[in-house]
Ligand SMILES: Nc1ncnc2c1ncn2[C@@H]1O[C@H](COP(=O)(O)OP(=O)(O)O)[C@@H](O)[C@H]1O
C-alpha cells in the first residue's frame with residue numbers, strides 16, 4: 571500500500587463568492603487524515619461544509635488553498651474520473667429510463683469493458699446489495715430503499731478504493747434508515763473499502779463510524795471515535811451538538827492534571843470535573859453533565875457530591891423516565907432508566923417530589939466554550 575492514509579486534506583480552504591459579491595470560506599483550513607479501510611464520517615448541521623469537502627475529494631471542486639491527497643499523491647486539478655474514488659449522492663441520480671442492470675453497467679460500458687466482464691461484475695455488485703433478480707426492473711418499480719441500493723451497486727461496481735457517500739440515507743424513513751445503517755456498515759467491513767460518509771444525523775454518525783469529524787462553519791471542532799466525541803467532547807459546541815447535556819457556566823479556579831476545580835456561581839458551589847480541552851485558572855468554561863450519568867436518590871448520598879432538588883416534570887417514556895428538576899433555581903434534566911417492571915407510580919417520580927442529585931467528578935466535564 572502506497573500510503574497509510576487513503577485520503578488526506580492538508581490545510582484545505584474553499585472560498586466561494588456569495589450572490590451578494592463577498593467572499594466566504596465554505597471550508598476553512600481543514601486538515602484530516604482518513605486511514606485505509608476506515609469508516610470515517612463528517613458530521614455537522616446544514617451549511618457547515620460537508621458536501622464541499624466531499625466534492626473536493628471527488629474532484630468536482632478544487633481547493634482555493636491547500637490540497638487533497640489520495641494514497642499520498644497530491645490531486646491538484648486532477649478530474650474526477652482520474653481519481654480512484656466514487657460517489658453515492660443523496661438523490662441517487664439513477665437513469666429512470668434504464669433498467670437496474672443498465673444503470674449499474676453504465677460506468678463499465680463507458681470504460682469499454684467486455685460484455686462478459688460487465689455481466690459478471692454487475693451480477694456481483696447486485697448480489698452485494700441484495701438486489702439479485704431485480705436487474706430488469708426500472709427505478710420507478712423499486713422502493714426508495716431499493717433505489718438506494720442500486721445507487722450503491724453502481725458505485726461499487728467500479729471497485730473504488732474509496733467510496734464517498736453524501737447523506738445517502740437521507741430520503742429513507744426512520745426504520746429503513748436504521749436497517750440500511752447496519753447493512754452499509756457490514757458491507758464496508760466485508761469489502762474493506764474506505765468509506766467517507768457525510769451526515770447531519772449524530773446518531774447515524776455514532777452508530778456507523780470508526781471516527782467522526784464534527785464540523786461547524788467550515789471548521790473541524792473535533793475528530794475522534796464515537797466514544798471520544800460523546801464522552802470527551804473537546805468543547806461546548808461538540809457536547810451540545812452530540813447527545814444531550816446539562817450546562818452550567820463557571821470559572822476555573824485550579825487545574826491539576828486532567829482535573830479542574832470550577833466555581834459555579836449559579837449553584838454557589840465548587841465542582842470538580844475532568845478538563846477535556848485546554849483550560850487554565852481564570853478561564854470562563856462550561857460545565858457539562860449528561861442526563862443519563864446522574865443518580866437520583868431519596869436520601870442524601872455522598873456529601874460532597876449531593877445536591878437537594880425538586881421534581882418539576884417527570885415523563886415516562888418506556889425505557890426511561892425523563893425527570894426535569896429544579897436544582898438551586900437551575901433547570902436540570904436526569905434520565906432514569908426503568909430497571910424494574912412495576913406499576914407503582916413512586917418508581918417514576920412525581921411533580922413536587924424532593925430528591926437528591928448525585929454528581930460524580932468523572933461525569934462532570936469542564937469544557938472550553940469555543
Ligand atoms: N457553488 C457554490 N457557490 C457559492 N456558495 C456555495 C457553493 N457551494 C456551497 N456553497 C456554500 O458553502 C457553504 C457550505 O455548503 P455545503 O458544503 O453544501 O454544506 P453542507 O453539505 O454541510 O450542508 C454553504 O453556506 C453554501 O451555501
Ligand SMILES: [Mg+2]
Nearest residue numbers: 617620621622
Ligand atoms: Mg450537503
